[in-house]
Amino acid sequence: MDDHQRYADFWLNLNHGWDHMNYVHRFEEFWGKGSYPPERITLSKEDFDNLVEKLNEPPQFNESIARVLSHKAPWDDDYEQPTT
DSSP states (O other), X not given: OOHHHHHHHXXXXXXXXXXHHHHHHHHHHHHOTTOOSOOOOOOXXXXXXXXXXXXXXXXXXXXXXXXXXXSOOTXXXXXXXOOO
């Protein structure tokens, strides 16, 4: 390896530190000061299996959601304002 390779690695590492610092700043700007690093949530194997089981269940029918989804979108050409 020559000195030019080491020189590039040095500046790349410095810039990565800058990128990380900027990421932390943006993260805390959105979520609030002291929010980085984000909280880590861990589940036991049983709790994880229960969660996956719930996610794999088919959703229950909801009349109001079905009514909303049956209307045409406002940007469609034949859109009519739904009556309540």
